[in-house]
Amino acid sequence: xxxxxxxxxxxxTDLSEEFALKLQEVTKSxxxxxxxxxxxDVTVSVKxxxxxxxxxxxxxxxxxxxxxxxxxxxxTSGSVFINGMxxxxxxxxxLSGIRSRDVGFVFQEFFLISGLSAVQNVANGLLYSGVAESxxxxxxxxxxxxxxxxxxxxxxxxxxxxxxxxxxxxxRALVHEPSFVLADEPTGNLxxxxxxxxxxxxxxxxxxxTTIIIITHDREVAERxxxxxxxxxxxxxxxxxxx
Numbered sequence: 001x002x003x004x005x006x007x008x009x010x011x012x013t014d015l016s017e018e019f020a021l022k023l024q025e026v027t028k029s030x031x032x033x034x035x036x037x038x039x040x041d042v043t044v045s046v047k048x049x050x051x052x053x054x055x056x057x058x059x060x061x062x063x064x065x066x067x068x069x070x071x072x073x074x075x076t077s078g079s080v081f082i083n084g085m086x087x088x089x090x091x092x093x094x095l096s097g098i099r100s101r102d103v104g105f106v107f108q109e110f111f112l113i114s115g116l117s118a119v120q121n122v123a124n125g126l127l128y129s130g131v132a133e134s135x136x137x138x139x140x141x142x143x144x145x146x147x148x149x150x151x152x153x154x155x156x157x158x159x160x161x162x163x164x165x166x167x168x169x170x171x172r173a174l175v176h177e178p179s180f181v182l183a184d185e186p187t188g189n190l191x192x193x194x195x196x197x198x199x200x201x202x203x204x205x206x207x208x209x210t211t212i213i214i215i216t217h218d219r220e221v222a223e224r225x226x227x228x229x230x231x232x233x234x235x236x237x238x239x240x241x242x243x
Contacts, residue, residue, distance in 0.1 A: 019081065020180040020211045021046040021069060026078035028064050028234075038064040039075070040234045046180065046213060051206040052241070053225030054215045061234035062215050066184050069213065070103050071095045083179040100128055104173030104181040108188035110165040112157040118144060118168045119153045125172040143171040147201060163194030170201065180211035187221060199224065 021044075028039040038061050046052050056062045067073040068080060071087055080087045082102050087095060099105075104125075112121045122140035123133075131139070144153055147167045157165050166186060173181050183202075187195040199221065206212050214225065222228055227241040 018047055019045050020048045020050070020083060021213070022079075022081040023068070024079045024081070026068060026075045026080065028061075028068060028073070029076045038234050039068065042078070042231075042234075042236055044229055044236060044239065046211065048179070048211055049206075049209055050227060050241075051202070051212045051225060052214070052227045052229060053222040054213065054229045054231060055217070055219060055222040056231035057217055059233075060231045062217070062231055063184075064234075065231065066182065066215050070105060070182050071098050101176065102179040104176070104178035106166070106169050106173045106181060106183035106186045108185040110157070110162075110169045110189075112165055112168055114157055117154045117156060118149060118160070118171075121157070121168055122172045122175050125175040129176055139175055140171070143175045144168070146174070147171045161194070162190055163197055166190060166194070166198055167201065170198075170205075174205070174210065180213055181205075183212065183214045185216055185218075186214060187216075187218070195221070 023042055023044050026039055026042040027037065030036040030038060042065065054062065054065065064073070068075050071080065071082070071090075082098055085098070087098060090098070113124065116124070119137060119140045122143055123136040126136040126139065129136075141150075141153055144150060147170055149164060149167050149171065152160060152164060152168075155164075157168070160168070166189075170181070170186075173183075186202075187198050190198060202212055202214070214222075216222055227239075229239045229241070230237045
């Protein structure tokens with residue numbers, strides 16, 4: 001182990017860490033009478049290069065887990081390690097840096113800016129990275145080619161299908177080369193044909209080495225994941241990655 005400093009905080013970092021993500025005994029509670037335990041003692045690890053589906057019905061704690069994994073909310077107790085770095089005690093600014101560097105978000109809603117072209121929307125994923133505009137656009141073009149949209153670089157969102165818009169969102173999530181992609185119901189707004197195409201894209205990206213974590217309620221989609229983690233009542237009910 002070695003010590004590193006981010007925004008003045010002493011953090012534990014393991015340079016030999018093989019995991020993109022580790023949650024250790026994570027609990028998230030909300031005040032009330034009685035308190036609501038959205039997550040209870042969740043321990044799960046995702047190695048670099050894995051493709052994991054986190055599956056659960058409404059109310060299982062999926063949304064809370066998404067926010068904890070993505071450092072959008074802090075756990076009540078337990079630890080979250082991203083790319084070997086313990087996020088405990090990090091300042092809000094340091095957590096923002098983790099998100100912009102190590103996590104690539106994809107949501108059910110595409111969240112594309114309507115007045116910007118596909119390549120400009122993807123380049124926004126590098127807006128606060130310190131990369132020059134010309135390089136942002138070049139890298140965005142390369143990433144759009146990678147997701148099969150080299151012919152849609154200058155199209156606006158309303159000129160593309162839902163499936164194409166989601167591919168733009170995936171390219172935006174990947175353009176800063178994160179430690180893992182965190183996707184929340186990424187096929188929820190797609191028809192069956194576009195869903196199939198999107199899943200094939202995720203499989204292709206994973207074969208190329210991208211670590212992917214998909215959170216979904218759709219058991220039919222989840223059955224195709226190489227590894228399934230089932231969440232129920234805020235706890236891990238099963239994990240096909242454990243032997």
